[in-house]
Amino acid sequence: MENLFVQLLVIGIKILVILGVVFGLGAYLTWVERKVAAHIQRRPGPMVVGWHGLLQPLADGLKLITKEDIFPRAGNRFLYNLALVLALVPAVLTFAVVPFGPEFEVFGVKVKPILTDLNVGLLLVFALGSMAVYAIALAGWASNSKYALIGSMRKAGIIVSYEAVITFAVMGPVILAGTLSTYEIVQQQINHKLWYIWLQPIAFVVYMFAMLAETGRVPFDIQEAEAELVTGFTVEYGGIKFGIFPLVEWYVEVLSLSAIAVVLFLGGWSPINIPFLGFVDPLFFLGPLSPFVWFVLKVALLFLFVLWLHWTLPRYRIDQITETAWKVMLPLTFVNLMLTAILAPIVWR
């Protein structure tokens, strides 16, 4: 009985921590994005609200919450609101299977810093990723606006193409690790003394492309091409409802997919890897905190790289994007699968 209570308490704390981190960080990543974008364009970015604009996300949030909630007259109110929930919930739920660090012990209770160590965790991630299509299609349909509909159709097209690609891309690491559990995949990388990126560079590049496409980042931000579609499927949303879509798409999803990329290819919480020899940890002085810092560091670097790409590249056309997906990326993943099949015994030995 007492054991059950402790378990529930641990799970509750985990949920609170994850939600706090995701939403707090998601809000502050808007500030990071604005700063990075500004400095790439040689502007200082937000400077007025707080020191170097540090309170800007709060000001933005306040503004969005206090705005009027407008609903298009001929829209479908149920689907309109359902789209919001469908966008938010799967994106946040993905963090349930992201392992933040190794197992540790507090007050005699063993805690895995992962909400649910599912044995098919990766499957859950991509199932939830596919849910994003419904949110966007519904948002576009329920708004009763041509811009929104075109934007949502484009986005749905992209996600359908790249879901196939991303699933085949992660096959490589899955074969090498021999498991679908995210926690176990990281453990396997530590056991093999190998980050899977060293054997799966093609899969990593393809994964990065698919990640950009799924999250609607440049060069695949065709669903909200400002010059053509105003802002795509979010046109008819107002106030905080408008704020949630980019928050989910650009920050929460990028964060979760970056975390999955770190888990699959960059060894999760393990320090710098020398292939087949071992790990070098320049952060050893942090003691038991070091794995968590490594994980956060890797995710942050990956996120910054995505931002850097976003503010560098121009936008592809929709036909170019889907063409790349089906004609280049998918065959590449098949080639990668074959190579993996040949190389796997070296890792398994």
Added chain:
Amino acid sequence: MIKKVFEKPLSWLERIFFVDFIRGLSVTIRHAFSKTITTHYPYEKLTPPKRFRGFFGHKVVNGKEPQPAFDEWVERLKVEVEPGRSRCVVCLLCKRACPVPQLFEIEGEKLPNGKRRISVFNMNMLLCTFCGFCVDACPVDCLFQSDIHETASYSRKDAVLTLEVLERIGRDWQRRREKEPDRIWIDDAQRMRLWHENDLKLPEVKKQ
């Protein structure tokens, strides 16, 4: 003859290693870590060059009028010259030169001693295109364009420059900037901050 020029297609090696991506990324990262070049506008303002075409003003009589043109016009139109007041001789050449002449409302008055003086000089800035033809037309260097460019106002009435406002702008201008040499961008330090990479050096202008 039309010669069609195409971009050189990427070689397959360049495609595999994303050379075009890397080139673009290297450009942006270099800019990301170099100094910002913006001014923090409401807190930090640039001084426009002396030739800037901003709001209008009337230069006042201070002994620096263009001679002999000023004396000739004063004699011809029998104008009362008061030091410290507008140089305007009510010749209406500015209104004649203006592409939107109705923006000027100019009236003179006759004094008891038989001389004339400017009494009304309204310019409706809502109609103005800031072309500067009136300034070129002014024979006595009275009407001019100042460096005032923050021209937002709460009512349409505030956009009409009356004679008092014009004289005030003129006095302010003569106090601040009349002695400045006439060059394109006077605030050199500021310009260098903006475009320091160019390291552009303007030839020195002799002060009069």
